[in-house]
Amino acid sequence: MTKPMMVLIALFLYLVIRSVFIEPNLLQVTNYEIENNALQGIRVAFLSDFHLKKRDYKRLDNIVRLTNAQKPDIVLLGGDFAKDGNYSNTMDMEIAASKLSLISAPTYAVLGETDWLSNGKDISDNLKNKGIRVLDNSSIRRIVKGRYVDIAGLADISTGRNNIQRALYRTKSPRILITHNPDIYYNVLDDVSMIFAGHTHGGQFVVPYSPPVFVPSKFGAKFASGLITFSHNPMIISRGLGTSTIPIRFNCKPEIVIVDFLKVGEAKKKNKKQK
Numbered sequence: 001m002t003k004p005m006m007v008l009i010a011l012f013l014y015l016v017i018r019s020v021f022i023e024p025n026l027l028q029v030t031n032y033e034i035e036n037n038a039l040q041g042i043r044v045a046f047l048s049d050f051h052l053k054k055r056d057y058k059r060l061d062n063i064v065r066l067t068n069a070q071k072p073d074i075v076l077l078g079g080d081f082a083k084d085g086n087y088s089n090t091m092d093m094e095i096a097a098s099k100l101s102l103i104s105a106p107t108y109a110v111l112g113e114t115d116w117l118s119n120g121k122d123i124s125d126n127l128k129n130k131g132i133r134v135l136d137n138s139s140i141r142r143i144v145k146g147r148y149v150d151i152a153g154l155a156d157i158s159t160g161r162n163n164i165q166r167a168l169y170r171t172k173s174p175r176i177l178i179t180h181n182p183d184i185y186y187n188v189l190d191d192v193s194m195i196f197a198g199h200t201h202g203g204q205f206v207v208p209y210s211p212p213v214f215v216p217s218k219f220g221a222k223f224a225s226g227l228i229t230f231s232h233n234p235m236i237i238s239r240g241l242g243t244s245t246i247p248i249r250f251n252c253k254p255e256i257v258i259v260d261f262l263k264v265g266e267a268k269k270k271n272k273k274q275k
Contacts, residue, residue: 019205019250024243027062029070030255032227032236036193038174039261041145045070045105046257048078048180048198049112049240052091056242060091060099063241063256068104070258073144075105077132078198079112079156079180084244087118093126101130106142108133108151112180112199113158114244135178137166150175152192157181164188182223182237185230194259195235200224202239206251225252 045067052060067075077100083090100107109132115123124134133140135153142149150171155161158181167177174193182197202225203212211221222228228235241254 015250019248023249023251023253024247025059026253027066027241028253028255029066030239030257032257032259033267034194034234034259034261035264035267036174036261037264038147039149039193040263040266042074042147042149042261043070043072044176044194044196044259044261045072045075046078046178046196046236046238046259047075047241048196048238048257049080049201049242049244050096051083051114051240051242051244052081052096053083054089054091056091057095057099060096064099064102067256068102070256072105072258074142074149074151074176075103075107076151076176076178076196077107077109078178078196078238078240079110080114080198080240080242080244081111081123082114082118083242085114085117087122090118093119093123094129097126097130097132100127100132106133107131108135108140108153108178110135110153110178110180111156113156116156116159116161135167137161137163139167139169139171139175141171147174152177154179154184157184164190168192181217182228182235183218185219185223185228185233185235188231188233192233193261195233196238196257197235198238198240200237200240201244201249202237202252204243204246204249204252208251212252 139152152167154167181199206212215224217223225239
């Protein structure tokens with residue numbers, strides 16, 4: 001065997017081991033600072049695309065533990081609790097909901113397409129039974145840090161359940177919108193303080209210094225992950241927590257998104273101090 005061939009084999013083995021066994025478990029926290037006077041002082045955690053396998057107990061426990069360690073004021077769940085739309089391969093949702101109920105902050109959720117393709121009603125019922133509010137084209141008004149915040153949830157667009165007008169009905173600023181799929185971005189004409197979305201997994205497999213090749217969005221790599229500011233409404237797309245279809249992640253670690261809302265101008269001041 002030639003030396004170049006041995007190098008190629010070694011590289012291939014590294015990619016397989018890294019993407020299948022290592023990186024899917026390298027859960028990280030991604031922090032954003034967003035300037036918004038109406039929400040200043042509020043910390044939001046966003047978790048999406050769990051894709052819980054039968055015995056994912058330790059992984060879910062770690063997600064809950066790390067979320068609680070961030071001490072959020074609100075926790076938002078972006079859906080896709082089910083494993084690839086196959087309910088027989090998904091963690092018992094009563095157990096999953098019990099574990100998620102250990103999150104020590106008010107928690108609100110929407111469902112994703114894999115949930116509805118498996119058993120959306122059962123998933124929704126189990127979450128509700130454990131005190132997690134499922135916002136299916138609906139909203140709730142909460143007092144957070146002494147100020148009113150409207151939290152709205154948009155039902156999944158892949159299964160044709162979404163209704164933006166109903167989701168935002170009787171809401172007013174400041175308001176936060178949760179959606180599983182980011183492709184509704186340009187359809188949200190009302191002003192919202194932040195849109196939280198998942199679904200894309202960041203592309204899952206990303207070649208360094210290149211945009212992800214496969215992103216399940218009609219907007220392609222532009223909607224892979226991160227902060228989106230292409231319209232008057234900002235949106236954060238999470239890389240998600242699990243894997244879908246092909247159980248790999250490379251250069252695309254699973255993440256818990258943490259957003260700190262700051263007074264306008266405060267982020268620049270903090271950055272100057274850090275320098």
